[in-house]
Amino acid sequence: MATTTVNQGSLQSQIACLDTIGTDVLERLRHEALTVPANWVVEYGKYQSGGWRTQSLLNGSGDPGDVKIGDCDPVPTTLLRRMPITRQFLDSLGLRYMWVRLAWLEPNSFLWEHRDYADLADIERHRLHLPLVTNSSAALVTGGARIHMAAGRLWRLAPTNVHGACNLLGPGRLHLIMDCYSDDTLARTVDREYLAPDDVALLPAAEPTELEDRVEQSRKLITLGYDRAGEQHLLRMFYERTVPEGRLYELIAAVYTSLGREADAQRWIDNKTVLLGSEPAEGTR
Structure with missing residues (x-):
């Protein structure tokens, strides 16, 4: 690690x-x-x-x-x-x-x-x-x-x-x-x-494999209809590992994009801007 x-x-x-x-x-x-x-x-x-x-x-x-x-x-x-x-x-x-x-x-x-x-x-x-x-x-x-x-x-x-x-x-x-x-x-x-x-x-830096595992688990939860649980499964990583600023918001948006839920993906891109005062990174839309 x-x-x-x-x-x-x-x-x-x-x-x-x-x-x-x-x-x-x-x-x-x-x-x-x-x-x-x-x-x-x-x-x-x-x-x-x-x-x-x-x-x-x-x-x-x-x-x-x-x-x-x-x-x-x-x-x-x-x-x-x-x-x-x-x-x-x-x-x-x-x-x-x-x-x-x-x-x-x-x-x-x-x-x-x-x-x-x-x-x-x-x-x-x-x-x-x-x-x-x-x-x-x-x-x-x-x-x-x-x-x-x-x-x-x-x-x-x-x-x-x-x-x-x-x-x-x-x-x-x-x-x-x-x-x-x-x-x-x-x-x-x-x-x-x-x-x-x-x-x-x-806090130890998050390994790429850890992020990949979290994303996959989040996707499974959201696919089953547990949107809030899936989102929080990623968001809680902020308190366990060092993750680049705003990356967790981008990953949630990417999960929704992969599921064809563009409105929810945009919601988290907007949340990132509101909470961090930053522009969405390339590739998250």
Whole structure:
């Protein structure tokens, strides 16, 4: 099996740990997030398998159900007004927020390979994650590596790089996600960032025979009428092997083309463009 070499500095530019919060603070934030009455919203359906839901704490409207992020001068939502501990924690960081959400990822759920911020203004910003509830099978994949984001640690993610998330076994994963505009306070925080070797599991490169086997198994499932299972059988490879960017979307399109289902093939070519902000590769149409 081919191995993958990942430059630590390059990977740290994509994801890194900024700080660790106290256990008592973590417990209070977790308790508040788990007990406050909530109305989870499903958004970005093309980006996920199902099972990923969010609600907003800071946004442009004050409505916690408004979860499609964008540039704004954020105000507390009605949900955050019932969460004084979380509000105090956010204030204590002193950051210039764009949007803040709680995000829940159920067991056996995935956020597919994608990029974020592509449709926003060209302004420097960063995404911070604070895992409140997690498990050893929950991970973020970026830069050819799978990273378990430990609870109670503040993580920075550069979501303009291709990435995805998974929660294989459960229980559910709950993150506080903060999209922030770059400023001096954030710059000082980023100066202290690090990525420990124990946080990183490198993904081996996918062998051509592995891809061929996956494609054939996917084709069999789709031929039997299990379209979703066939698609996900290929998409899940992103969390197991390093595959060239967008290749899995191209392979799904190729499977549908081989079955004479051009409309479904085009749907996945379009999905690739939406999720990655890229043009279809030659030969996939």
